[in-house]
Amino acid sequence: MVVAALGLIFFGWERIKRKSLSIRKDLLLVLCIGLVFSLWSFFSVVYNSTDDMVFATYYVSMCVWLGGAYCVIYLLRQMYGKVTLQTLIIYMGIMCAVQCVIAVMIDNIPVLQNAVDNAITGIDPEYFEKNPRLYGIGVGFDTAGIRFSCVLLSLAYMIKVSASLIKKNLYILLFLLIGVVGNMISRTTIVGIVIAGSYLLLSSISLRKVVITITSKRISWVVGLCVILFILYNAGIYLYNSMPGVRAAFDYGFEGFINFYKTGSFTTHSSDLLIDSIGDIVPDNVKTWVIGDGYFADPYDPYKFYMGTDMGYLRLIFYCGLVGLFIFATYFACCTYVLCKRDMNLTLFFICLFMIQLIVWIKIPTDTFCFYALVLLSDGQEHQNATCMKRQAISQETYDNNLL
Secondary structure, eight states: OOOHHHHHHHHHHHHEEEEHOOOOOHHHHHHHHHHHHHHHHHHHHTTTOOOOTTTTTTTHHHHHHHHHHHHHHHHHHHHHSSSOOOHHHHHHHHHHHHHHHHHOOOOHHHHHHHHHHHHHHTTTTTHHHSSSSOOOOOOOOHHHHHHHHHHHHHHHHHHOOOOOHHHHHHHHHHHHHHHHHHHHHHHHHHHHHHHHHHHHHHHHHHHHHHHHHHHOOHHHHHHHHHHHHHHHHHHHHHHHHOOHOOOOOOOHTHHHHHHHHHSSSSOHHHHHHHHHHTSSSSOSSHHHHTTTTSSSEEETTTEEGGGGGHHHHHHHHHHHHHHHHHHHHHHHHHHHHHHHHHGGGGGGHHHHHHHHHHHTTTOOOOHHHHHHHHHHOOOOOOHHHHHHHHHHHHHHHHHHHHHH
């Protein structure tokens, strides 16, 4: 909220300097659909005579995310002149990797754990004693996994387009760190690993050229990376065998893979509960399917979920019906369309980002707009900016020649 307030101040200052209140036209469509979703949610609340305003006030949350993103973009622009997508990805990748390191430190340093627990509200020590999952400073549960997933996809894009082998190796290491430790914080991170891998696979034509270039000119760097991965692998085995806390967190984070290895079925405790309960909690009347019941939390116990389900699609349907779910999905489809229209070369990347949102809703109703907000306010790709500068130079040269 504080960062969003600063963003509002910076926005006003920029508008005063430019003597214009204009904003990007393509953002207007996103803002309008977000408003429509909030209005429909408000209609559901009023129609059902409830007081649960979670999604009825979504427009305010959206504006807060945009304000916070504007503050970040403004500050970065003061440093770099332009805030490219690559710049954003580097900062977000390092931020997530640092949080993963902090999470491991919190789990193994009691003094640090007590300091974090006392400073941050909402941490239940008893829960984390029963569930051996890691957490960082304000980073935990499925919301962390969703943000990790977006960053993992972004790092996959950086691995694909980076021309420098040193930077490429850095992005690979960040990807591995976030992918492994992030999964111990939230198993939702596996969505990002799968989507990022799919993105790299679908971009295999470009990757093949990169591999040929690497093996022919920079093979020593590849060997060095393999050595680093070998060291990390052995270090991980040592920590797993010697530290019970690491073993418990690893078993929790990679429960699906362990079950698959033992039984041949990729299942977790969460997925079993989700599958077992889904048939018993679907709406049983037309009104709920269309308009919803206007409840997000249990009206008798706000700490529990309405109808006892945490599944994103069902919670959205119970709150504002299929109509509300369609509007909300259209809202993110619109964000994807706007970004694809700005740069057609990134169409696959933004479609994969949209797929993360659709997949995540199977488990939890949290959205990814905090990530979209930063990208929507950024200045695009580096090569796109370079192309624009080149076109401007050519136009200036043509003008000068005509003038002469």
